[in-house]
Amino acid sequence: MTSPxxxxxxxxxxxxxxxxxxxxxxxxxxxxxxxxxxDLMTGLRRExxxxxxxxxxxxxxxxxxxxxxxxCAGRERCAEVFYQIIRESALxxxxxxxxxxxxxxxxxxxxALREKAPSAACGPCFDATLLFLEKQAEIAEGLGLxxxxxxxxxxxxxxxxxxxxxxxxxxxxxxxxxxxxxAERSLSFSDLSRLTGLLGGNLLFHLSRLEEAGLIVQRxxxxxxxxxxxxxxxLQGIARICAxxxxxxxxSIGQDRKV
Numbered sequence: 001m002t003s004p005x006x007x008x009x010x011x012x013x014x015x016x017x018x019x020x021x022x023x024x025x026x027x028x029x030x031x032x033x034x035x036x037x038x039d040l041m042t043g044l045r046r047e048x049x050x051x052x053x054x055x056x057x058x059x060x061x062x063x064x065x066x067x068x069x070x071x072c073a074g075r076e077r078c079a080e081v082f083y084q085i086i087r088e089s090a091l092x093x094x095x096x097x098x099x100x101x102x103x104x105x106x107x108x109x110x111x112a113l114r115e116k117a118p119s120a121a122c123g124p125c126f127d128a129t130l131l132f133l134e135k136q137a138e139i140a141e142g143l144g145l146x147x148x149x150x151x152x153x154x155x156x157x158x159x160x161x162x163x164x165x166x167x168x169x170x171x172x173x174x175x176x177x178x179x180x181x182x183a184e185r186s187l188s189f190s191d192l193s194r195l196t197g198l199l200g201g202n203l204l205f206h207l208s209r210l211e212e213a214g215l216i217v218q219r220x221x222x223x224x225x226x227x228x229x230x231x232x233x234x235l236q237g238i239a240r241i242c243a244x245x246x247x248x249x250x251x252s253i254g255q256d257r258k259v
Contacts, residue, residue, distance in 0.1 A: 038246050052139055053093045060086050067128040082129040093140045103137045166234055168212035174206045179235050188228040
C-alpha cells in the first residue's frame, strides 16, 4: 500500500484563515452585543466550509485511488461505495448542517459493510476510508460547524436542577476544596477539617450540602468521605470549563467588558 496524498495546501490555508477569523469574531462578541455577528459567522462557515470540503473530497478521490488494493477485482465498486459514504456526510459539512451523529452514522455504516466483507484482506481498504471520515470530522470541528449542536445542548440545560444539584453545591471555596481533595483519595472529617480550616458545625454544614447533592458520601464503617460518580463527573466538568475559559480570560485582560 502507498501512503495517502498530502492534504491540499489550499484547503489547509482556508481552514487556518477561517479559524483566525473565528477567534477575532468571538472576541468581538465578548465585548459587543451585536446580533449581526451570528449571521456573519454563519455565512463565513458555509462559504469556507464548501471550499474546504471540496478540497477534502478531491483528496478522498485521489487517496482511494492510491490506497485501495490494486489487484482486487471489486476495487472499482468498493471505491464508488466508499466515496459515496464519505460524500454524504461531507455535503452536510459543506452546507453547515453537520452534526456529530451524521459522521458517526457513516462510521457505523462503514463498520456494517466491513462485517460483510468477503475477506480479511479487505481490512486495509476499510481502514483507509475510516481515516478519511476522521479527517472530515476534524474539518467540521476546525470550521466550527458543530456550533448548532452546542446551541441545542445549551437550550437543553435543566436550569433549576442544574443550579440546585451542581452550581449551588459547588459555589463555595470550602466545598470545592473538599471535592478536589476527595478526587485523590478518601478523607476523614479530621483530614477535611485540616484542609479547609473549618471546625465542627461549620465543616459539617458544607459536607451535608455536598451529600444532599449526591456529590459525596460517607462510609459509615470507617467514617471517611469519598466522591460519588456524580461528584467526579461534576468535578471533571468544572475542570474542563476552567481550562476552556483560561485562554479567553488571558486574551480579554485590559479589554472593556461592558455591553
